Amino acid sequence: MKRTLFALFLITTLLIGFACERRGNGANGGGTGPILVGYYGDLSGRTSSFGQSTKNGVEMAADEINKAGGINGRTVQIITEDDQGEPNKAATVVTKLINQDKVQALLGEVASSNSLAAAPKAQEAKVPMISPSSTNPAVTQVGDYIFRVCFIDPFQGEVMAKFSANNLKAKRAAILYDFNSDYSRGLYQFFKRSFTSLGGQIVSEQSYTQGDRDFSGQLTAIRAVNPDVIYVPGYYGEVGVISNQTKQLGIKAPLLGGDGWDAPQLWQLGGASLNGNYISNHYSVDDPSPAIQKFVADYKARYNILPDALAALGYDSMKVLGDAIKRAGSTENTKLRDAIAQTKDFPGVTGKISIDKDRNAVKPAVVLKLENSKFVYETTIYPEGATPPVTSAAPASGTTTAGPAGAAAPAKAASPTN
């Protein structure tokens, strides 16, 4: 299996070598045909829920753009590739999108490990790439053609640390993270740094690897030190089971997580055991703002399911790209790159998106509580230095960064429009 993959990889790399020759003087700007946008994601692997949701969001945004007459008279065409959630494959399919399909921009991936594998290919070919939801800081550090429309892990880790210390009044935290995931390791480090700087103590650090099935050993060790909260920055497949086994061991401390929990399958795996846990996320379907409710309703009408954060980010990534192409007046790579970099206060579904000098989006995060198979809005936490907008996009305006425990109370806003 691995061998065949490797052989395939070698062959593709060789083919790419030839393709590159032709590329050099190939005009990839101007043009009058459709704008080709490559989307790559995990559509059949272990995190396929992420790839599928993002794809839904991207396609919906592209259709909306086309229905409204396209961009500068040109329609958008999405070319999709499945990377099966494997970094090697991600690099391969991105090379294919660039060289064979001649896409003018790339959207993807969700998992940071996969984005990190693919980004150097995009950078090398100077094709702008926007990751909808990879939160590991290293992703956009690959080069000046790599952007993202989500916040980054130092902030996401900080959000949960602040929420535990300030809102949950936690003093002792345990961490259970995915050893092989760039995303999980990043969140673990940033949560730890932030939580200890807020005066908290990390009492146990345990790890697992993706695909593990039994977590009782780690959880028993965690139970022995009796933490107030347990931070589990993993992906839904394992987290659902971890939550289940936590309850079976009689652990009462809540589990805290990140956007990696956000998938419909989480509820099937964890069921009632998930109640009372919290995650940080990019947006909330409960948000009453008209723009978000319109997005939620349109998405529901189209796919018959509520959009998770990854769908919303997929949607935003396409919209940000469309906006940049419009401003650039062309898909010529340097112009498009500069236009994306100049994105300021773009009204996305997941908040106002401004791209900073590190090509990351600066925007607030929401904390959601897990209750009866739903993510219920709890509070919004803003980035350091940024003042919460007066007309807050989030339901509970006035719930600020370092708000006291009581700040969480007025939150439980409008029920989702199922």
Add this chain to the structure above:
Amino acid sequence: MDTFVQQLINGLNVGAIYALIALGYTMVYGILRLINFAHGDVYMVGAFAGYFIALSLGLAAGPSLLSLTFILVASMIIAAIVGMLIERFAYRPVRKYSRMTTLIMAIGVSLLIENLFVARIGAAPRAFPDFLGSQSQPPYHLFGNAAISKAQIIIFLVSIALMLLLQWIVFRTKVGTAMRAVSFNLNSAKLMGINTDAIISLTFAIGSALAAAGGVLTAQYNPNIDPLMGILTGLKAFVAAVLGGIGNIPGAVLGGLLIGAAETFVVGYGYHIGIASTYRDAVAFAILILVLLLRPSGLLGSTVQEKV
């Protein structure tokens, strides 16, 4: 103390599942001298059989011990049939060639099953229905913090019952005697009028049914099932069978429990001596290498051979 007891419960719980799977490895090896690498995938097939039966009959609606029993028995029967089919159509035609051919066939069958499942239903994890209400029910407290959940109790009870049943079949019934005869010498057994093909088929059926039971039981504790779940678990059960002495039935059970406990203790206490919990899998295979170096016949597989 209660933490230690808890880790022991956790470890034996994982170990009981390894033991159920290891029995299939060891029985087939005893009779054919074949490491049936597709056995871990039969475990996966068993779990998915239970999953699809539960879905199609709508049994997933509420927790029920009766539904669980039905699912358990049904998936054991399906896995037994799958095991017999694998034997009939993949191993029997090549049995007359060298043992290496059969081994390569086993690897081929294993990869075929895995990839068929991935192609057909995708690699994303699916959630096995919770028949014991363990997602919402608190565990039973033994003393202090040590707790045991309903799923764990069921895993222990059912696996002990199945192991006793197997012991009874092998040593107290006519078929069992025939199985032991075939394992001693296939050709002599044939000369004595034993239908060896039928006995081999039956051995695959029993081994596969036990693996399926492991699949369904473990899914009550860990509802996450996917087409590749049998690879690592199957390999560790194989290590368990080797540790106990391959071909030896009590050895497989002992090996399974030891591997399960060893893994859990690595996770639970390893960090005190600087071993991260991610070394769990490495430890299982380090044990395999040590056993092969120091005691190739395994813990119980020495002079007295109870090969079946």
